[in-house]
Amino acid sequence: MTANPLPVPAPSPNFDTQEFWDAAAQGKFLLKRCDSCGVIIWYPRFVCPDCHSTDTSWFEGSGKGTIYTYTIVRKGQGPYKDAAPFVVAYVELEEGPRILTNIVECDPESVSIGQAVEVVFQDAGDGAALYRFRPTET
Amino acid sequence: MSIRGKAFIAGIYEHPRREIPDRTLTQIHAEVALGAVADAGLTLSDVDGYFCDSTVPGMGGISMVDYLGLQCSYLDNTETGGSSYLGHVGHAATAIAAGKCSVALVTLAGKPRSSRGGPRGGGGGGGGVDAPPETSFEGLWGLAGAPYNYALAAQRHMYEFGTTSEQLAEIKVAASIHAQYNPHALMPNVVTVEEVLASPMISDPLHRLDCCVITDGGGAVVVVSPEVAHSLDRQTVKILGHGEAQKHAMNGRVDLTYSGAVWSGPRAFEEAGVTQADIDYASIYDSFTITVLEQIEDLGFCEKGQGGRFVLDGALVAPHGKLPFNTDGGGLCNNHPANRGGMTKVLEAVRQVRGEAHPAVQVPDCNIVLAHGTGGALSTRMGSATLILGREDA
Incomplete structure (x- = not known):
C-alpha cells in the first residue's frame, strides 16, 4: 500500500464528458468510438480528432491495460501535498489509448513498465467517482 | 514584398445560436471550425495554421489543436480584444505569403450571455465546463508540476x-x-x-x-x-x-x-x-x-x-x-x-x-x-x- 491514502479529487464533467463520469460513478469505464472511421477517441469529445466526423458512440471498455510509463512522485503538490510517495502512470488500455492515472493498491517501488493493471473506481464524494488502476492479480 | 494577392478567404461560418448554455467554449470553437472548413470545401485535416485569441481554453491554442487533432506548422495566439480576428486574418496572410502554412483557421467563441454573473470579458468562461478540455483527464492524479x-x-x-x-x-x-x-x-x-x-x-x-x-x-x-x-x-x-x-x-x-x-x-x-x-x-x-x-x-x-x-x-x-x-x-x-x-x-x-x-x-x-x-x-x-x-x- 502507499504510505498515505491518496486524495480523490472530483472530476468536472462537461457536455463532452458527462456520460463518461456518470458511468464511472456506476463502476463502468466508458470509451467513445468514431462511427465513421472506427477509431477510439480519447479523451472523449464530440468530434473525432482523426477524421473529424461528429458521429460517435459510447461503449464499455475492458478496464484493463499495461503500464506504458510511470514515475514515483516524491513530493506532492496541492491536494497531493501529503500523499507522496505515489505513482503516476500512463496506462495503455487494451483498446489502445494511453491514459494518465495513478497505480494504487501496491508498493510504489514494485511498479514496472509493462505490468498488467485493471481499473478501480474510488469515491470522490457527491456521487462522483475517480478511476485509478491497480496491478492485476495473477 | 506585401501580402497583396498572396492569400484568399475561402470559408466562413457564423454560429447560428445566440445563447449556448449547453456547449463548452471548446465545443463552440470546434463547431465554428467545422462550419468554416466545410464552407470552404475543405476539412480540418487540411488545416496547417491556427489563429486564436484568449477565448480558447488552455495554454495558447495548444489545447484546441489537441482537441481538434490538428497538425499545424504555424500557430498564432495574438490577443488584441475585439480586433484580434482582423489581425489574425492579416497574420494568416503574412504566414501564407511566407510559405509557413497554406490553410489557416481563425476561430472565436464566447458565452457572455449564458454565463452572466460569471467572469466578465469576451470569453465568459474560464472554469467549470469551460476549463481546458483535457483537465479532468490529466489534472486529477497529482501530476501537478x-x-x-x-x-x-x-x-x-x-x-x-x-x-x-x-x-x-x-x-x-x-x-x-x-x-x-x-x-x-x-x-x-x-x-x-x-x-x-x-x-x-x-x-x-x-x-x-x-x-x-x-x-x-x-x-x-x-x-x-x-x-x-x-x-x-x-x-x-x-x-x-x-x-x-x-x-x-x-x-x-x-x-x-x-x-x-x-x-x-x-x-x-x-x-x-x-x-x-x-x-x-x-x-x-x-x-x-x-x-x-x-x-x-x-x-x-x-x-x-x-x-x-x-x-x-x-x-x-x-x-x-x-x-x-x-x-x-x-x-x-x-x-x-x-x-x-x-x-x-x-x-x-x-x-x-x-x-x-x-x-x-x-x-x-x-x-x-x-x-x-x-x-x-x-x-x-x-x-x-x-x-x-x-x-x-x-
Whole structure:
C-alpha cells in the first residue's frame, strides 16, 4: 500500500464528458468510438480528432491495460501535498489509448513498465467517482 | 514584398445560436471550425495554421489543436480584444505569403450571455465546463508540476533505449562547466555526475539536479528589416530559418520518447538551407536534462535513442565539444526566467554569433547557430520552435 491514502479529487464533467463520469460513478469505464472511421477517441469529445466526423458512440471498455510509463512522485503538490510517495502512470488500455492515472493498491517501488493493471473506481464524494488502476492479480 | 494577392478567404461560418448554455467554449470553437472548413470545401485535416485569441481554453491554442487533432506548422495566439480576428486574418496572410502554412483557421467563441454573473470579458468562461478540455483527464492524479511529466518521459526513454541517469547527469555537468564563467548564473558551481545522482529524487528517475533553476527575470529581442540592419552601427544576426510545431496526445497515441522538435527542426533546417553538420553552437531548451537529451535526438544531431551515448565525453562542452550547448549555463544552472526558458535560448545564440559569449566558452568561428524551445508538457501537449541564425554574411 502507499504510505498515505491518496486524495480523490472530483472530476468536472462537461457536455463532452458527462456520460463518461456518470458511468464511472456506476463502476463502468466508458470509451467513445468514431462511427465513421472506427477509431477510439480519447479523451472523449464530440468530434473525432482523426477524421473529424461528429458521429460517435459510447461503449464499455475492458478496464484493463499495461503500464506504458510511470514515475514515483516524491513530493506532492496541492491536494497531493501529503500523499507522496505515489505513482503516476500512463496506462495503455487494451483498446489502445494511453491514459494518465495513478497505480494504487501496491508498493510504489514494485511498479514496472509493462505490468498488467485493471481499473478501480474510488469515491470522490457527491456521487462522483475517480478511476485509478491497480496491478492485476495473477 | 506585401501580402497583396498572396492569400484568399475561402470559408466562413457564423454560429447560428445566440445563447449556448449547453456547449463548452471548446465545443463552440470546434463547431465554428467545422462550419468554416466545410464552407470552404475543405476539412480540418487540411488545416496547417491556427489563429486564436484568449477565448480558447488552455495554454495558447495548444489545447484546441489537441482537441481538434490538428497538425499545424504555424500557430498564432495574438490577443488584441475585439480586433484580434482582423489581425489574425492579416497574420494568416503574412504566414501564407511566407510559405509557413497554406490553410489557416481563425476561430472565436464566447458565452457572455449564458454565463452572466460569471467572469466578465469576451470569453465568459474560464472554469467549470469551460476549463481546458483535457483537465479532468490529466489534472486529477497529482501530476501537478513539470518534473513529473518529464520524469514519465525519462522513464520511458530509459526503458526503450537503455538511457541511464549517469548519461542524463552529463548534461547537467556540461551546463555547470559553462555556468562557472557567467557572473550572473544562479548556480555557478561546477557539479559532478556523482553529485547529480546523489541529489534528492524529485520524481523517479529525475533528481533535483536534473531540474532547471527557478528564477525571476526576463529578456527581450529586437528584430529589424534588412534596411534598418544595414543602417545600424551594430553587428546584427541574420535569421536564416524558423520552424514550429505542436505535439499533443494524438488521440490517445501518447509517445513520450520524442517531442515536437521532430517537426519544427526539419522546417527550420529546410528554410535555412543548412544541415546539422553546419551548426556551430546550439541553444537547446533545458528545463530538465531529459528535455535536452530528447531534443538533441529529435533535431537530428544523433539517431533517436542514441542521445545518452551522444552526450558523453564532453560532447556538449564549449568550445571544442561535438555540439557546444547553452554556454550561458542554460536553464539548468544559469537562468530560467518566468519558468520559460525560450528567451534565454535566443539570447545566448545571438551572443555566440556576435562573438560576445564568455571567452572561455566562445565557439571559434561561430557562423551558424541553432536555438530551440519547448513549451508545455513534453510530448503530451507542447509547443516546439526552432530558429537557425547566422552571421550577416551567412
